[in-house]
Amino acid sequence: MINLGVLGNGTVGSGVVELIEKNVEYIKKRTGKEIFLSKILVKNPEKHFESDHKNIITNDINEFYDEKINMIVEVMGGLHPAYEYIKDFLNMKKHVVTANKDVVAKYGEELSSIAEKNGVSFRFEASVAGGIPIIKPLQECLAGNNISDIRAILNGTTNFILSKMFNENLEYNEALKEAQRLGFAEANPEADVMGYDAARKLAILSSISYYEKVDWESILTEGITEIDEVDIQIAKKLNCKIKLLAVSSKETEGVYAAVRPSFVSKHGYIGKVNDEFNGILVEGDAVGEVFFLGKGAGKLPTASAVLGDILNVLENNNQRSMFVSTAPRPIITKWKKKAQWIIRLHGQSKDKLRALVREYFKEVCEVHCELPEVYAAVVHAENEEYIDAIIDKLKNFKEVEKVKAFIRFDGI
Amino acid sequence: MINLGVLGNGTVGSGVVELIEKNVEYIKKRTGKEIFLSKILVKNPEKHFESDHKNIITNDINEFYDEKINMIVEVMGGLHPAYEYIKDFLNMKKHVVTANKDVVAKYGEELSSIAEKNGVSFRFEASVAGGIPIIKPLQECLAGNNISDIRAILNGTTNFILSKMFNENLEYNEALKEAQRLGFAEANPEADVMGYDAARKLAILSSISYYEKVDWESILTEGITEIDEVDIQIAKKLNCKIKLLAVSSKETEGVYAAVRPSFVSKHGYIGKVNDEFNGILVEGDAVGEVFFLGKGAGKLPTASAVLGDILNVLENNNQRSMFVSTAPRPIITKWKKKAQWIIRLHGQSKDKLRALVREYFKEVCEVHCELPEVYAAVVHAENEEYIDAIIDKLKNFKEVEKVKAFIRFDGI
Numbered sequence: 015m016i017n018l019g020v021l022g023n024g025t026v027g028s029g030v031v032e033l034i035e036k037n038v039e040y041i042k043k044r045t046g047k048e049i050f051l052s053k054i055l056v057k058n059p060e061k062h063f064e065s066d067h068k069n070i071i072t073n074d075i076n077e078f079y080d081e082k083i084n085m086i087v088e089v090m091g092g093l094h095p096a097y098e099y100i101k102d103f104l105n106m107k108k109h110v111v112t113a114n115k116d117v118v119a120k121y122g123e124e125l126s127s128i129a130e131k132n133g134v135s136f137r138f139e140a141s142v143a144g145g146i147p148i149i150k151p152l153q154e155c156l157a158g159n160n161i162s163d164i165r166a167i168l169n170g171t172t173n174f175i176l177s178k179m180f181n182e183n184l185e186y187n188e189a190l191k192e193a194q195r196l197g198f199a200e201a202n203p204e205a206d207v208m209g210y211d212a213a214r215k216l217a218i219l220s221s222i223s224y225y226e227k228v229d230w231e232s233i234l235t236e237g238i239t240e241i242d243e244v245d246i247q248i249a250k251k252l253n254c255k256i257k258l259l260a261v262s263s264k265e266t267e268g269v270y271a272a273v274r275p276s277f278v279s280k281h282g283y284i285g286k287v288n289d290e291f292n293g294i295l296v297e298g299d300a301v302g303e304v305f306f307l308g309k310g311a312g313k314l315p316t317a318s319a320v321l322g323d324i325l326n327v328l329e330n331n332n333q334r335s336m337f338v339s340t341a342p343r344p345i346i347t348k349w350k351k352k353a354q355w356i357i358r359l360h361g362q363s364k365d366k367l368r369a370l371v372r373e374y375f376k377e378v379c380e381v382h383c384e385l386p387e388v389y390a391a392v393v394h395a396e397n398e399e400y401i402d403a404i405i406d407k408l409k410n411f412k413e414v415e416k417v418k419a420f421i422r423f424d425g426i
Numbered sequence: 427m428i429n430l431g432v433l434g435n436g437t438v439g440s441g442v443v444e445l446i447e448k449n450v451e452y453i454k455k456r457t458g459k460e461i462f463l464s465k466i467l468v469k470n471p472e473k474h475f476e477s478d479h480k481n482i483i484t485n486d487i488n489e490f491y492d493e494k495i496n497m498i499v500e501v502m503g504g505l506h507p508a509y510e511y512i513k514d515f516l517n518m519k520k521h522v523v524t525a526n527k528d529v530v531a532k533y534g535e536e537l538s539s540i541a542e543k544n545g546v547s548f549r550f551e552a553s554v555a556g557g558i559p560i561i562k563p564l565q566e567c568l569a570g571n572n573i574s575d576i577r578a579i580l581n582g583t584t585n586f587i588l589s590k591m592f593n594e595n596l597e598y599n600e601a602l603k604e605a606q607r608l609g610f611a612e613a614n615p616e617a618d619v620m621g622y623d624a625a626r627k628l629a630i631l632s633s634i635s636y637y638e639k640v641d642w643e644s645i646l647t648e649g650i651t652e653i654d655e656v657d658i659q660i661a662k663k664l665n666c667k668i669k670l671l672a673v674s675s676k677e678t679e680g681v682y683a684a685v686r687p688s689f690v691s692k693h694g695y696i697g698k699v700n701d702e703f704n705g706i707l708v709e710g711d712a713v714g715e716v717f718f719l720g721k722g723a724g725k726l727p728t729a730s731a732v733l734g735d736i737l738n739v740l741e742n743n744n745q746r747s748m749f750v751s752t753a754p755r756p757i758i759t760k761w762k763k764k765a766q767w768i769i770r771l772h773g774q775s776k777d778k779l780r781a782l783v784r785e786y787f788k789e790v791c792e793v794h795c796e797l798p799e800v801y802a803a804v805v806h807a808e809n810e811e812y813i814d815a816i817i818d819k820l821k822n823f824k825e826v827e828k829v830k831a832f833i834r835f836d837g838i
Contacts, residue, residue, distance in 0.1 A: 033570055033712055044569070044637075139567055145713035147559070147567030154743065155551060155559030157456070158445055158733025225456075283719065286695065300445055300730035301557035301720060307695065308716035318712035321570025331566065331743050 016328060017052040019078040019108075021099060022090030023062070023071070025197075026113050026140070027054070029317030030087055031067065037321065045328040052083050055090070075099065079106065085327065087320060088112040097121050104128045104136060111323040113140035113316055119214035119230045122221070135331075137323035142215045143168060143292040145315030146308035147322075152222050152296065159298025161223040163263045165426050168215040168273075170290035170311040171206035172238050172258040174198045176275075177288045179246055180255055186241055198290055198311075208237035209258060209273040216260040216271055223296065224264045227342040228271060234347035236274035244383070245275075245418070248356060248390045251381050252422075255280045257287070259423065268344030277356055277422035283307075284426045295426055348398040353421055355401050356381070358390045359408065360416040370411060374404045387415075392422070428740060429464040431490040431520075433511060434502030435474070435483070438525050438552070439466070441729030442499055443479065449733065457740040464495050467502070487511065491518065497739065499732060500524040509533050516540045516548060523735040525552035525728055531626035531642045534633070547743075549735035554627040555580060555704040557727030558720035559734075564634050564708065571710025573635040575675045577838050580627040580685075582702035582723040583618035584650050584670040586610045588687075589701045591658055592667055598653055610702050610723075620649035621670060621685040628672040628683055635708065636676045639754040640683060646759035648686035656795070657687075657830070660768060660802045663793050664834075667692045669699070671835065680756030689768055689834035695719075696838045707838055760810040765833055767813050768793070770802045771820065772828040782823060786816045799827075804834070 018034070020027055034041075034051060041049050054071050055078065056062060062071045075095075078086065079102075086103045090096050093116045100110050100117060105128060112118065117125070118141045129136035139149045143166075152161070167173050171193060178189035190207070193199035205211045217230030238258050249256050259276040262269055278285045283305050287293035292310025297303050309315040359367045367389035372378050375393040383390045395401040398421075405417050430446070432439055446453075446463060453461050466483050467490065468474060474483045487507075490498065491514075498515045502508050505528045512522050512529060517540060524530065529537070530553040541548035551561045555578075564573070579585050583605060590601035602619070605611035617623045629642030650670050661668050671688040674681055690697045695717050699705035704722025709715050721727040771779045779801035784790050787805040795802045807813040810833075817829050 029712075037570060145568075145710075146716055147563035150567050151559035151563055154738050155562050155731065155734045156557075157737045158449065158730045281693075281698075283695075283698065286693075286698075298557075298730065300441075300726040300733070302727060304558055304718070304720035306716070306718060309714050314712040315714060318570045318710065319567065321712070322567045325569045326566050 016047055016049045016085055017083045018049060018085050018087060019053045019055070019083040020051070020087045020089065021055045021078070021096070022088065023054050023056045024089070024091070025313045026089040026316045026320070029313035030089060030320050033314065033317045033321045034324075041325065041328070045325060047328050049324070049328070053077055078103070083108060085109045085111070085324065087324070088114055089320065090114070092116060093120060100125055100136070101128060104132055104134060107132045107134050109135045109327045111137045111320055111327065113138070113320055115141040115211065115214045115218065119217045122218060123227060135327045137327065139323050140316050140319035142218050143294060143306070143308070144170070144310045144312060145318045146292060146294065146306050146310065148219065148294055148306055149222065151306070152219065156296065156298055156301060156304070159300045161264070161296060161298045163297040164216070164219055164223060164261065164294065165284060165423060166216070166219070166260045166294040167257055167284060167287045167292050168260045168294070168310065169206055169209070169212040169258055170292060170309070171199045171203065172209075172212070173287065173292070174290045175207070176238060176241070176256055176258065179241065179243070180249070183243065183246075185243060186239060207239055209235040212258060212260045212273045216262055216273060219294070220262040220269055220271055224269060224343070226269065228262070228269050229342040229345065232342070232345035234272035234274065238275050241275055244358065244385065244388060245420070248358065248381050248383065249277055252277065252356070252392065253280055254278060254422065255285045256420070257284060259284070261423070265346060265350065268346050270346040270350065272347055272349070275420060277420050278426060279424065282426050284423075348402070349421060350397050352394065352396055354392050354424070355395055356390065356392055356420045356422060357405070358388060358418045359414055360387050361389070361413045362387065363413060364389050366413045370408055370414065374408065428459055428461045428497055429495045430461060431465045431467070431495040431498045432463070433467040433490070433498060433500045433508070435466050435468045436501070436503070437725045438728045438732070439501040441725035442501060442732050445726065445729045445733045446736075453737065453740070457737060459740050461736070461740070465489055490515070495520060497521045497523070497736065499736070500526055501732065502526070504528060505532060512537055512548070513540060516544055516546060519544045519546050521547045521739045523549045523732055523739065525550070525732055527553040527623065527626045527630065531629045534630060535639060547739045549739065551735050552728050552731035554630050555706060555718070555720070556582070556722045556724060557730045558704055558706065558718050558722065560631065560706055560718055561634065563718070564631065568708065568710055568713060568716070571712045573676070573708060573710045575709040576628070576631055576635060576673065576706065577696060577835060578628070578631070578672045578706040579669055579696060579699045579704050580672045580706070580722065581618055581621070581624040581670055582704060582721070583611045583615065584621075584624070585699065585704070586702045587619070588650060588653070588668055588670065591653065591655070592661070595655065595658075597655060598651060619651055621647040624670060624672045624685045628674055628685060631706070632674040632681055632683055636681060636755070638681065640674070640681050641754040641757065644754070644757035646684040646686065650687050653687055656770065656797065656800060657832070660770065660793050660795065661689055664689065664768070664804065665692055666690060666834065667697045668832070669696060671696070673835070677758060677762065680758050682758040682762065684759055684761070687832060689832050690838060691836065694838050696835075760814070761833060762809050764806065764808055766804050766836070767807055768802065768804055768832045768834060769817070770800060770830045771826055772799050773801070773825045774799065775825060776801050778825045782820055782826065786820065
């Protein structure tokens with residue numbers, strides 16, 4: 015008999031409770047074990063006096079320390095006190111299933127190792143890309159590969175906003191409001207729109223894939239708040255979309271990792287990841303490219319991943335600990351390979367802007383832009399340092415008022 | 427210490443040996459266990475006298491019964507004697523990892539249950555869609571879902587042939603020869619081009635997803651040998667591609683399951699699965715749609731899945747048995763839902779063909795076809811029995827020399 019304690023009763027928490035109650039019989043049939051919802055931790059129990067679960071709702075964490083409770087689902091979110099709770103419960107030999115990317119990105123290694131020492135499970139499939147199976151496929155199915163590259167859309171909020179901007183010609187602020195109205199963005203959207211959420215998820219996936227600790231705070235992170243309709247127009251002219259792309263690759267000197275708005279072909283797999291969907295492209299030396307797509311957030315998709323983890327724990331599936339190396343790998347934030355870049359310059363004289371770009375870049379493919387003060391072009395650069403150096407030079411010209419640059423990823 | 431016996435040394439077998447030798451150190455580091463290649467079963471040892479492995483190559487299966495060998499990788503293919511060998515080895519409490527879809531489709535349930543009784547693992551991630559993680563994601567990550575639908579491209583050979591026909595305007599026979607030349611099709615391509623291979627894989631995925639036994643031999647199977655350039659032209663005019671689609675859905679009366687050439691939008695995820703790639707779209711009640719893409723066959727992609735399974739066994743990951751219900755579910759072979767169909771009629775008078783189609787179908791959207799003897803249209807039908815009945819009637823008119831029909835799946 016499994017007595018489950020659920021920490022948190024927000025969107026994901028209520029989804030988990032709903033799915034468990036719906037599947038009690040199935041869980042019994044499949045695992046031979048009965049699952050029993052023992053306690054639900056909420057902030058304000060008085061808000062739940064009409065709930066079907068009012069008898070098991072509490073705001074007292076101490077009730078979860080009861081030795082009868084043998085599995086904890088942590089869906090409260092945020093670093094603290096979630097981290098401390100998880101650590102305590104693992105040390106008390108309770109299995110923990112979490113959807114908390116903040117905790118996994120920062121403490122995943124430590125908590126995995128505490129779980130292992132205590133002979134219990136610490137699982138976090140739901141922490142990245144919601145319902146899409148990705149942690150287990152990387153850790154287990156693709157374990158025979160040397161994984162070299164990840165290119166992914168890991169944040170549904172920003173993907174929804176960028177899709178709205180692209181499809182309905184909305185400005186960023188309008189698209190954000192629409193996302194908030196529909197529940198795809200939080201009142202304070204900073205973690206999503208600034209790319210921090212995607213960076214945490216990229217760190218988790220990269221750590222697992224490269225078998226090395228990747229510190230999310232070292233990842234280059236650029237948000238989508240500066241994307242405007244001119245950027246979108248330029249993208250459309252190039253048959254591209256702008257996506258908040260999370261990219262990492264295993265290099266000899268460390269791990270390249272960056273989250274930033276990037277151009278991708280609108281016809282490729284990544285370019286077709288729309289609205290609140292997530293998409294993850296992984297490259298391994300044996301398997302080649304593998305692509306995963308699905309809903310990256312939301313009540314039931316995320317709860318689906320949590321329930322999958324619960325079932326796995328019930329079936330005594332072991333899970334290896336998250337990383338092997340304890341020292342974080344150096345993070346490379348500059349793209350080292352040849353790439354195309356889209357540059358956009360503002361100034362009073364388009365002719366002067368054009369002349370400058372043609373002077374500094376060998377291969378220039380101009381993108382027609384109606385605005386008289388904007389010159390845009392696709393240029394080639396050996397690496398990011400090269401293009402950064404040129405942009406610095408361009409910015410020194412009095413005729414250049416502003417420069418923006420986007421990397422373009424092809425073939426994805 | 428794991429002593430491994432590998433049955434078979436063809437494309438996949440040699441890939442497995444290559445990957446294991448490349449990863450000996452990594453396997454040790456990761457699992458703490460040493461893996462040792464003990465024996466390789468081949469048909470003709472004399473052909474391998476120059477091989478690096480000549481000392482462990484044998485054509486005597488009895489050498490594998492040695493109690494020192496504790497894990498068997500079966501990559502010989504075919505039903506017999508692979509099935510008997512696997513059964514024997516499981517009964518001798520050796521773990522078995524296989525890539526053999528024939529055996530898994532027919533005996534998967536029995537072998538899973540024998541493995542369970544003997545406390546060993548029977549794993550077959552490589553049996554469907556090569557390197558794409560799909561068995562484990564369905565069995566474990568998505569286990570909290572009631573999975574209702576699968577739509578997939580599961581055969582790389584036919585997808586390669588159809589891609590060639592579409593992109594290079596080749597006829598079927600030319601494209602087949604090209605596939606054979608490049609090693610994507612076997613000298614006797616029947617199992618692939620007639621859809622049997624895809625039907626076996628669809629049966630495995632459906633059994634796991636619906637948690638019910640699906641007998642592959644009951645699946646409606648139609649091959650690609652009759653696809654001609656007129657079909658491809660019609661598809662192009664509709665912005666579609668023709669794919670050998672494996673489709674199943676869980677119905678109250680049984681499981682709908684069919685493998686046949688179908689029209690899909692060329693812009694959708696399934697339509698963009700090109701060449702030797704496989705793509706699998708799964709729909710669950712909690713997660714919604716999830717899509718998996720990657721190389722569905724080939725030496726290293728398949729070996730990647732085998733090595734993933736080997737690592738999982740070494741790490742003592744349990745795997746649940748394949749199915750719960752022993753009685754096979756009734757298979758429904760007629761599509762019960764509303765759909766668009768593409769029909770193509772041949773006859774001396776296009777006007778007469780047009781008139782007949784307009785008489786029998788309410789909504790007709792004609793597809794312009796240059797050939798004077800061919801009339802093609804998109805029609806709507808409530809279900810497949812309805813369209814079958816009309817086609818039977820149409821065939822009775824002396825003016826109608828031939829009728830072909832394809833179902834069209836949208837939104838995938």
